[in-house]
Amino acid sequence: MKPSDGPREKVRCKVAYNVTKPGRSLTLDLRCASDAYKTVLLANIEQSGRELSGDWFESEYRQGGKVYGTNKDGLIEARIEGNTVAALVTIQTKSNHQSFLMEASGSWMSEVAIELNEDAR
Numbered sequence: 001m002k003p004s005d006g007p008r009e010k011v012r013c014k015v016a017y018n019v020t021k022p023g024r025s026l027t028l029d030l031r032c033a034s035d036a037y038k039t040v041l042l043a044n045i046e047q048s049g050r051e052l053s054g055d056w057f058e059s060e061y062r063q064g065g066k067v068y069g070t071n072k073d074g075l076i077e078a079r080i081e082g083n084t085v086a087a088l089v090t091i092q093t094k095s096n097h098q099s100f101l102m103e104a105s106g107s108w109m110s111e112v113a114i115e116l117n118e119d120a121r
Helices: none
Strands: 012-021 025-033 038-048 051-058 063-072 075-082 086-094 097-103 109-117
Touching (some): 012 109, 038 063
Antiparallel strands (some): 012 025, 038 051, 051 063, 063 075, 075 086
């Protein structure tokens, strides 16, 4: 995580996806924490063809809004918007690895980069 007014911080995250309509709809529950920050993000995403749309809510900072973008071959490029935030999000999925990059220039949290690996079961 890169706050606009401070150094980068390591963050630990867990994410859970619930596919409600295979290939068309899912819910996301992302929980991250660093020494100074905690975030709990919930999102509902619908997909029609390559187009994505939905809504999100972050409960620690009480922010929410809309999501829209595209999904092509495991590469998601999206924009999130709320009353006080706008950000570009890129998510790349390959096998059991997922990278997440959110860039919100001008925001208090200017960048969040997360590398996720699926737990072995």
